[in-house]
Amino acid sequence: MDIVLYQFLVEVPLAAAIWSVLLVVALGVLTALVARPQRDRPAVDPAPPAVDPVIDEATDLRRYAEEVGVAAAGAARTARRRREAWLTAQAALDRAWQAYDEAETAARRFSGAGSLPAPRTPRTPAEYAARERWLHHAATAAHLRGELSIRQLCDVFAHRGGWDPRLHPVQQEVVLARAVRDGRRAGHRAAAARERAAWRDAELAAEAARALAVEAYAAAERARPVRSPAPRAATAAAGRRIVPAARWRPARAG
Numbered sequence: 641m642d643i644v645l646y647q648f649l650v651e652v653p654l655a656a657a658i659w660s661v662l663l664v665v666a667l668g669v670l671t672a673l674v675a676r677p678q679r680d681r682p683a684v685d686p687a688p689p690a691v692d693p694v695i696d697e698a699t700d701l702r703r704y705a706e707e708v709g710v711a712a713a714g715a716a717r718t719a720r721r722r723r724e725a726w727l728t729a730q731a732a733l734d735r736a737w738q739a740y741d742e743a744e745t746a747a748r749r750f751s752g753a754g755s756l757p758a759p760r761t762p763r764t765p766a767e768y769a770a771r772e773r774w775l776h777h778a779a780t781a782a783h784l785r786g787e788l789s790i791r792q793l794c795d796v797f798a799h800r801g802g803w804d805p806r807l808h809p810v811q812q813e814v815v816l817a818r819a820v821r822d823g824r825r826a827g828h829r830a831a832a833a834r835e836r837a838a839w840r841d842a843e844l845a846a847e848a849a850r851a852l853a854v855e856a857y858a859a860a861e862r863a864r865p866v867r868s869p870a871p872r873a874a875t876a877a878a879g880r881r882i883v884p885a886a887r888w889r890p891a892r893a894g
Contacts, residue, residue: 698863705859712852715845722838722845729831729838736831740824743787747821750814772805775812779803787820 779796782788788796795801802815 698865701859701863705856705863708852708856708859712849712856715849715852719842719845719849722842726835726838726842729835733828733831733835736824736828740821740828743817743821743824747817750817768806771807771809771812774809775803775805775807775816778809778812778816782816782820787823789823792819792823 775796779788779793783790783793792801796803799805802819804812804815807815
């Protein structure tokens with residue numbers, strides 16, 4: 641009986657101590673688990689600052705005004721280039737017309753030559769060779785002056801396209817003058833077509849530049865900050881000095 645009591649008295653405090661230690665450890669673990677999510681919780685991103693809709697709209701208006709201004713400047717440069725191109729085409733058209741008029745005048749001098757008989761010359765191989773040399777020389781000179789194209793010159797040397805080296809030089813001169821006139825007329829027509837195209841391009845570019853300039857001005861006006869005028873009464877009161885009324889005094893007796 642004494643042994644049992646002894647064991648009871650010895651083992652019960654030991655068990656109580658063990659349970660106390662376990663309880664303390666459990667409380668510490670529980671405390672750590674409760675506090676850990678607060679430490680590991682990611683920091684909350686601060687809310688973005690509220691944007692004033694008036695400021696946002698003003699920023700958009702300024703950006704749009706800048707973009708339209710850049711587009712208007714580019715359109716103005718394009719319009720100037722197109723106008724310069726049209727002036728160049730117009731000058732080329734004037735030169736083409738002058739050249740055609742001169743060729744027409746030269747060909748008109750031979751208008752009655754077709755009714756005259758060809759000069760009589762001995763029809764020998766030497767005569768035909770001389771006529772061919774004259775035609776080649778005259779065609780080459782006309783090509784160097786810019787009156788015949790390289791294709792027409794090739795036709796002369798190939799004896800095609802109406803070029804006959806057996807004709808008398810007088811007749812060949814008539815054919816040559818008419819060929820130059822026809823080439824000048826074709827050149828004038830081509831120059832006129834280029835001038836009309838350049839004019840249309842210049843007109844379209846100028847219209848686009850004008851429209852963008854108007855839009856750029858309107859956008860700049862919309863983007864300009866509005867300043868509220870000061871009240872007129874307050875401004876007038878601030879700009880006017882208040883002078884106190886002079887006190888009336890009787891005249892001093894003499």
